[in-house]
Amino acid sequence: MIFETHAHYDDEAFDVDRDKILKLCYEEKVYPVINAAVNGKTCEATLKLTREYPFVYGVLGFHPSDAADYNDEERDLLRQRCLSSDKILGIGEIGLDYHYDEPDREIQKEVFISQLKLARELSLPVVIHSRDAAKDTMDIIKEYGADLSGVIHCYSYHLKDALEYVKMGYYIGVGGVLTFKNAHKLREVVEGIPIERILLETDSPYLAPVPYRGKRNCSLYLTFVADALAEMKGISREEAERITFDNAVRLFGIKDIQI
């Protein structure tokens, strides 16, 4: 069984066959699936998916790209939404994204910190998105999130930072990029940290692994990532699946998977 820790099944890329894909995930034993929200609208869509599918869980939050829409009212709504269902397992995806100039970095930081505080208040783990913002992410997590648990999703930085996150108790999210020919940096990270700190994720519909690179991603393709991970760690795919599954259960605190 593979635990899909990060996907966006509310995305319009799945409008044509969402139900079919999710049912296939269940049949192929790729579950639970965690759907990650990025703003108010996708929080609602995530909650809806968790009601429709017993094996779909959610994390709710405002992505840095949507930080300009976050305010006190949205924070209160986010709190209510998190408390409204025991299938909401964390706050995410939240973080910093300096790839584009918008929203303003100061706004991104403020919104990130506010949601880290909310995670502490609710005793929930955090799912962190961070792109081109290694230093600020590390500084903020050290100051506001060192005592939280969480995952650095779709990890894209150096081994040195990964080791620091692992030391703080964080997990490292690994997906399709691991199968890319040019993924030297990520391979170094995976080789350098214990497999007990790695979570498998797709970020579907984005970042499909080889041989589907460039196409729409879905959780079924996690087998290719599990294969790559197993090969690097010198273990069987089944073992890689089992260990990363247990890691996700440990982080997200799912006690019984009743499906």
Ligand code: NI
């Ligand atoms: Ni994502």
